C-alpha cells in the first residue's frame with residue numbers, strides 16, 4: 635500500500651523555489667515523489683537540479699518577476715500548456731523595513747503586489763484547472779505576522795494577515811470542489827529574509843530565548859509540512875493556517 639504522504643505522479647509549482655524556504659520546499663516535494671516547476675527570477679541552484687537528477691525526477695525553471703502581473707499571466711499560461719499542475723505553493727515573498735510613519739508608498743505597493751496580489755492571481759490561474767478536474771492543493775506561505783503586527787514591517791504584516799484570510803476565503807469556495815487550500819505560517823527562520831535580525835545581537839537574543847524549541851527554523855522544517863498539506867494525508871484539512879514556529883505562538 636502506498637504512503638498517504640506519497641506525491642509520485644504529481645507536479646508542483648513552487649514560487650521562489652530556488653532558495654531559502656522555497657528551496658527546502660522544492661527539495662521536500664522532490665523527495666516525496668513530485669516533479670517541480672519553479673517560478674522565480676534566478677536560475678536554479680545546482681543542489682536542486684542535482685537532487686532531481688539523482689532521484690530521476692524533473693525540476694524546471696520558468697523565469698518570472700512576481701511584481702509583474704502581465705508576466706504572471708503569460709508565464710502561468712505557458713506552464714499550464716506544458717504541465718498538469720496538481721499542487722501550487724505560493725512561497726515567494728518580500729520584505730521591506732521602515733518606521734510606519736516614513737514607509738514609502740512605492741515600497742508598500744511592491745510588498746503588497748508580490749506577497750498578496752501575485753498570490754491571489756496565481757491561485758486564480760492554477761486553481762481554475764484544479765477546480766475543473768475536481769482535484770488539487772494550494773499551500774500559501776503565511777507568517778507569524780499573519781497573527782502579530784511586528785515592528786517596522788507594516789506592509790509585510792498587512793500582506794501576511796491578508797494571505798491568511800485569503801486562504802480561508804478560497805477554502806470556503808473550493809473545499810467542496812476537491813481543492814484543498816491551506817497555509818503554513820513559519821516562525822523565525824534563518825534565511826536571507828532575516829539577515830537584518832540575525833545581524834542585530836540584541837534582537838537576535840530577544841527573539842531566540844522566546845522560541846520554546848530553542849532554535850530558529852530550517853527550510854526542511856517547512857518543506858516537510860508543505861508535503862503533508864499537499865498530500866492525500868491532508869485530504870480533509872481545509873482552510874488552516876498551520877504555524878510551524880517552534881512553539882512561538884504558544885508562548
Ligand SMILES: NC(=O)c1ccc[n+]([C@@H]2O[C@H](COP(=O)([O-])OP(=O)(O)OC[C@H]3O[C@@H](n4cnc5c(N)ncnc54)[C@H](OP(=O)(O)O)[C@@H]3O)[C@@H](O)[C@H]2O)c1
Pocket residue numbers: 649650651652653654655656673674675676698699700701724725726727728748775776777778819820821822823824825826827828
Ligand atoms: N524567513 C522567515 O523567517 C519567514 C517567516 C515567515 C514567513 N516567511 C515567508 O516564507 C516565504 C519564503 O521566505 P524566505 O525566508 O525563504 O525568504 P528569502 O530567503 O528572502 O527568499 C525569498 C524568495 O522569494 C522570491 N521572490 C521575492 N521577490 C520576488 C519577485 N518579485 N519575483 C519572484 N520571486 C521573488 C525570491 O526569489 P529570487 O531568488 O528571485 O529573489 C526567493 O526565492 C516568504 O513568503 C516569507 O514571507 C518567512
